Amino acid sequence: MARRAAAAWKYRGFVRSSVLNEFRARFARSRFGTLWMILQPLAQVGVMSLVLSQVLGAKLPGVGGRYSYAIYLMAGMLCWNLFSEVVMRCLTVFIDNAALLRKIQFPRITLPLIVGGSAVLNNLALLVAVFVLLVAFGAPFAWSMLWLPVLMMITVALSLGVGLFFGVLNVFMRDIGQVVPVVLQFLMWLTPIMYPATIVPPALVRFQSASPLVCLVNAYHDVLLYGRGPQLGSLLYVLAVAFFVLAIALIIFRRASSELVDVL
Secondary structure (H helix, E strand, O other): OHHHHHHHHHOHHHHHHHHHHHHHHHOOOOOOOOHHHHHHHHHHHHHHHHHHHHHHHHHOOOOOOOOHHHHHHHHHHHHHHHHHHHHHHHHOHHHHOHHHHHHOOOOOOHHHHHHHHHHHHHHHHHHHHHHHHHHHHOOOOOHHHHHHHHHHHHHHHHHHHHHHHHHHHHHHOOOHHHHHHHHHHHHHHHOOOOOOHHHOOHHHHHHHHHOHHHHHHHHHHHHHHHOOOOOHHHHHHHHHHHHHHHHHHHHHHHHHHHHHHHHO
16 A cells, blocks of 8 residues: 555656646636536536525524525535545546556556546635635635535545445446446435435434445535534544545555456
């Protein structure tokens, strides 16, 4: 693991330039550029707020106000978009770059790192839009928002572990690529992103209390909506799970890396 970390650090310039080139290429011929990156999630937040704010907004514990539900949604989507983008792109990162892997010798671990860096860049653009909307809503900026970089790093660590794990398996078992998106759809609705956790049935309470993703979403809610720091116990639990999953994924990646190119 230390050797792969050293190799990734040695190729940090390659990772950085790849992230920036991918970001530029994505909007090279787009008139509105990065606006498209944030319009879709914000449109989803707007529609859900318009439809459900009157029903679910009143059920948010400890907050009131016209725009509370919209802020609740934005906080949850900020976490979910980062997590799901990294997982979904890592799922096919080796398959999509099969030709590159056959032709050029470079540390293969840099590919998921490029995915993570690109997702963080996209998420930062969305975060700027969220801050603009918070100003428009008249929401106060609290010291708790300083936790956002920490939450983003933990989200990336967790999603890289999950994405790398399934990305390696997907090379050898292509059905994984069909199953994971379906599981993510269920996971999104099992996570209190669009509804308050207080309204879930008792059967889901145990799942939500054990889910690291639910803990992360709750931390985003604490920081952006309630103006307080996340619960440190929950955050340490998520961090431990993220490092465990990432370690397992790296072990599987190390054992399978010699066969990746042959299978591709």
